Amino acid sequence: MADETEKAFQKQPVIFYNKKAGSKKKDLRHHRNIGLGFKTPHEAIGRHHIDKKCPFTYWKCVNQRPYSYWCRSKNDNAKNNRYPYGLFALYQEIQNVEIEDVVKIGECRPSSKTVRINVLKTTKGSSAKKSFGKF
Numbered sequence: 001m002a003d004e005t006e007k008a009f010q011k012q013p014v015i016f017y018n019k020k021a022g023s024k025k026k027d028l029r030h031h032r033n034i035g036l037g038f039k040t041p042h043e044a045i046g047r048h049h050i051d052k053k054c055p056f057t058y059w060k061c062v063n064q065r066p067y068s069y070w071c072r073s074k075n076d077n078a079k080n081n082r083y084p085y086g087l088f089a090l091y092q093e094i095q096n097v098e099i100e101d102v103v104k105i106g107e108c109r110p111s112s113k114t115v116r117i118n119v120l121k122t123t124k125g126s127s128a129k130k131s132f133g134k135f
Contacts, residue, residue: 062106100125
């Protein structure tokens with residue numbers, strides 16, 4: 001979503017890459033623990049996920065208690081394809097949100113005009129139609 005798509009060197013703005021030669025070699029990667037019992041995903045710790053609007057890789061804090069949401073269906077209207085699962089939340093490609101998944105979402109500071117919610121954790125839903133579900 002907010003990943004850099006250019007073919008240039010992808011970097012995080014909080015890291016200074018021009019260190020002097022005599023200093024220690026550290027891992028040039030910024031990730032953070034957002035708290036609230038959520039672990040940082042391995043993709044955010046690794047070197048291939050760079051996103052300005054992700055709370056795991058940038059200075060964006062989760063303010064309120066997270067709550068569960070069930071992604072019910074995909075919008076067929078072309079106007080609403082920007083928010084494909086009936087949820088006005090920012091989710092990253094590292095989370096792979098699909099229909100009938102249960103996601104934990106938390107409120108953050110506004111990243112755009114309508115998006116103030118970030119997806120923190122994804123739990124895969126059941127694929128059978130007549131199985132017992134949580135919602």
